[in-house]
Amino acid sequence: MLSWAIAFLIAALVAAFLGFGGVASAFAGIAQLLFYVFLVVFAAMLVMHLLQRGASSVR
Secondary structure (H helix, E strand, O other), X not given: OHHHHHHHHHHHHHHHHHHHOOOOHHHHHHHHHHHHHXXXXXXXXXXXXXXXXXXXXXX
């Protein structure tokens, strides 16, 4: 799960660079939306990883 979380963090950073940096001005709205989507997915994957790690230490 941690590798997926890192992958979505990288995707969010790329989308932020394109959307907020003015590099792709024609697609800025889409890139900004993707930034927020990938950021939410990153947070969800990170929480799932932490919960699984905590559950495995209880056993």
